[in-house]
Amino acid sequence: MSQPFIQVEGISFEYTINNHKTVPVLENVSFDVHPGEYVTIIGHNGSGKSTLSKHFNGILKPLSGNIYVDGLNTREANLQREIRQKVGMVFQHPDNQIVATIVEDDVAFGLENIGVPSSEMKARIDFALDAVGMSEFRKRPPHHLSGGQKQRVAIAGILAMKPDCLVLDEATSMLDTYGRRDILDVVRRLNNDGMTIVSVTHHMSEVAEASRVIVIEKGQIVLDGAPREIFQQYELLHQLQLDVPLASQLARLVHEYDNEFQADLIHNEEIIQEVMRLSAKRGVYVG
Numbered sequence: 476m477s478q479p480f481i482q483v484e485g486i487s488f489e490y491t492i493n494n495h496k497t498v499p500v501l502e503n504v505s506f507d508v509h510p511g512e513y514v515t516i517i518g519h520n521g522s523g524k525s526t527l528s529k530h531f532n533g534i535l536k537p538l539s540g541n542i543y544v545d546g547l548n549t550r551e552a553n554l555q556r557e558i559r560q561k562v563g564m565v566f567q568h569p570d571n572q573i574v575a576t577i578v579e580d581d582v583a584f585g586l587e588n589i590g591v592p593s594s595e596m597k598a599r600i601d602f603a604l605d606a607v608g609m610s611e612f613r614k615r616p617p618h619h620l621s622g623g624q625k626q627r628v629a630i631a632g633i634l635a636m637k638p639d640c641l642v643l644d645e646a647t648s649m650l651d652t653y654g655r656r657d658i659l660d661v662v663r664r665l666n667n668d669g670m671t672i673v674s675v676t677h678h679m680s681e682v683a684e685a686s687r688v689i690v691i692e693k694g695q696i697v698l699d700g701a702p703r704e705i706f707q708q709y710e711l712l713h714q715l716q717l718d719v720p721l722a723s724q725l726a727r728l729v730h731e732y733d734n735e736f737q738a739d740l741i742h743n744e745e746i747i748q749e750v751m752r753l754s755a756k757r758g759v760y761v762g
C-alpha cells in the first residue's frame with residue numbers, strides 16, 4: 476500500500492462561541508486517504524462534514540490529534556502555504572470563490588499570490604481552463620456565467636496551482652443537473668489522471684461512482700468502505716436519514732421478489748445487465 480496522502484490521526488474539534496460556550500463537532504476521527512483515491516463523505520446536516528473538510532488543508536486545526544498532508548503536519552505555520560498548494564478546496568457557493576472581473580485573471584489570482592513567474596503563468600492558465608472546458612470563456616466576465624461554469628472557473632483556479640488533491644464541499648449542491656454533471660465529469664477525469672479526490676456530497680449517484688465512502692454522524696465515522704458494501708447497510712443508512720441510489724433500492728426490491736436477482740447493484744446499467752442476464756437464462760427475449 477502506498478504512503479497515505481492525508482493522514483487523519485485521532486482528531487477532535489470544537490467551536491468556541493462568544494469565548495466560552497463550546498460546540499463539540501469532531502470526536503476522535505481517524506482515517507487515511509491514499510493517493511489516487513476518490514473518497515466521498517456523507518452524513519446529514521450538522522454532522523461535521525464541512526468542519527472535517529476544512530482540516531484537510533489547514534483552514535481549521537484540530538483541538539487534539541494531528542493531520543498530515545503528504546507527511547506535513549497542518550499545525551505547523553511555516554508549512555501552511557505548501558499544504559494549501561497540495562490540497563485545493565472547492566466550496567458550495569460559486570460566487571464566493573470568484574475574485575476577478577475576467578475569467579483568466581481569476582485563474583491567475585492564486586498564481587500571483589504564490590509568486591509563479593509570469594513566463595509560466597500563461598501555460599498554467601491554459602492548462603487549467605482547458606482541463607475544465609472553459610478555455611473559450613477566458614476573456615469573459617465571470618458574473619455572466621452559469622453557476623456550473625463559475626464552479627468550473629473556481630476549479631481551474633485551483634488546478635493552476637497544481638495540487639495533488641482536490642477537496643469539494645458540496646460543490647455541486649447549488650447547481651442544476653447540467654452544471655452538476657459537468658463538474659462531476661471534470662472531477663472524474665482528474666481522478667482518472669491520478670488526482671486524489673475527497674468530495675462531501677449528498678448525491679448518492681456520485682457516491683456510487685467513487686472508490687470509497689465515509690459516513691459521519693455526530694462527528695464520528697460510522698461506516699467506511701466501498702460504496703457497494705456500504706449501500707447494503709440500508710437500515711443503518713435509513714436511521715441516519717441517508718439515501719441509497721435508486722438502483723440499490725430497485726435491486727433490493729426485485730431481489731425480495733426474485734432472489735436470483737442480485738441485491739447489491741448500485742448503478743443503473745447494472746440493473747439493465749441483470750435483467751438481460753436473467754432473461755437470457757430463462758429464455759425470455761428482452762429488447
Ligand SMILES: Nc1ncnc2c1ncn2[C@@H]1O[C@H](COP(=O)(O)OP(=O)(O)O)[C@@H](O)[C@H]1O
Binds near residue numbers: 492518519520523
Ligand atoms: N463557525 C461555527 N461556529 C460555531 N458552530 C459551528 C460553526 N460552523 C459549524 N458549526 C456547528 O458545527 C456543527 C457541524 O457543522 P458542519 O461541519 O457545518 O456540518 P455539515 O457540513 O455536516 O453540515 C453544527 O452543529 C454547526 O452548527
Ligand SMILES: [Mg+2]
Binds near residue numbers: 525526645
Ligand atoms: Mg457542510
